Amino acid sequence: MLLMACQPDPPSPIQPIPPAPPETSVSSSAPVSSAPVTPSSSSGSPSSPPVSGKVIVLDPGHNGGNGSHAAEINKQVPAGRGQTKPCNTTGTSTNAGYPEHAFTFDVAKRVSAALTAKGIKVVMTRQDDSGVGPCVDKRAATGNSANADAVISIHADGSNSAGAHGFHVAYSSPPLNAQQGEPSTRLARALRDGIRDAGIPTSTYLGQAGLAPRADLAGLNLSTRPAALIECGNMRNADEAAAMASPEGRQRYASAIAAAIESYLA
Template sequence: MRRWLAVVVLGLVVAGCGSEPVAQHTPVLDPVVTAGIPASSPPTTATTTTAPEVVVVLNPGHNGGNASHPAEINRQVPAGGGQVKACDTTGTETDDGYPEHAFTWDVTLRVRAALEARGVTVVLTRQDDTGVGPCVDERAAIGNRPDAAAVVSVHADGASTEGASGFHVIYPDPPRNEAQGEPSSRLATTLRDGLVGAGFAPANYTGRDGLDGRDDLAGLNLSERPAVFVECGNMRDAAEAAVLGSDDGKQRYAAAIAAAVLTYVGR
């Protein structure tokens, strides 16, 4: 009996001290007091990974105002390897008058749009198709950004050889620095493979298997970054000129070039 009373009294002592039983009261602790108390499971913090910036320089050949400024574009400028060359040229054109500068500008804008859609930062060596130049050494200087992953010059050829057709990718040979060696060769090969994969035939009149090493182009000689020239086709060949001048053809060239550049820069 005494043991039972002791239990009852003890129960009253535990439940006492307030109008509500302790068992029904959920205390709200001061945040300052609880700040140092470790949680049962630490909160997770979301992390955002930002891909590093990739810069590609696109160099659309020639310019729409070159023909009306012969003195300016004929001025001699350094071309690397002890050579000098004209500041720029007018470029070639199809037999029906479609100019190379317009083709290169159109294709370059399409390549830029495709690269930017994949997060690539694109720098152009000229901002329109109505100006003059810039000179070939200036174009090379624009390409020599410390962070440029690749420099791609877009051109079309004007070979007069009967039956000459097809594209070719020009790379620096011999290389004058590390970037002009394996990186440029790999860029050229990646672009060649991309154009072949898109259904374009390699040139049958110059280079070998769509690749052509040269040492006389300022844009390659003066480059300190991986750099190539893409001659998309021969504007003097009637069948090829029809493709180069068509909207569908320009889009196919641009898509193939952009895809190859993305492969090269790992995007």
């Protein structure tokens, strides 16, 4: 689920979320189709979103080889705020065994295809689902070195709490630099609004109204670019597990995330 682990340290107390500036509202409330995302038709209108040439870093959580390389992923790395944490974790899974690392990588590839079709440059923190890591500090460094317009980490949760379901978007708080301030909170709101407007419910058990300010997530703490982390849902919830394990469900998540990123860039 998380940049660091699917069972993180207890979240820091939820802090009041600053009111969203008017320009961050999402204009469309139409549900996102499960069909593949394709570029919208262009008539050369000057009102087309100015997204071409932007750089997005997508960070699909975990990796398929982590489980067989315990020593490597358990080594301590910088986590920000003077802390260290394990390099990475294995992630969670559905009760039927569909792993988080496979879900996040598939969704990230779908988001990448949609954004690339719009002229947006996409950088992935990992190129396959059979490797190890990279460590969370290296993932943050990828976004920093790419001078990304936004860094989006994609995860899923693994809560056994009764009735726990829904997505939430985390961002670093209190901010450690200017990009973790308004730019990251605006990114988090754009992602929250886009996913919620696609008909995907906000979390019933973490955060407030789909947003979760956090101080314990290394990838967010170490970012010098606008960054947010999406927990797409609870893999232990039967309905959400079924959606995540299906190509149609993964496309729905990807379509919503891609549209939200475009909204943020525009």
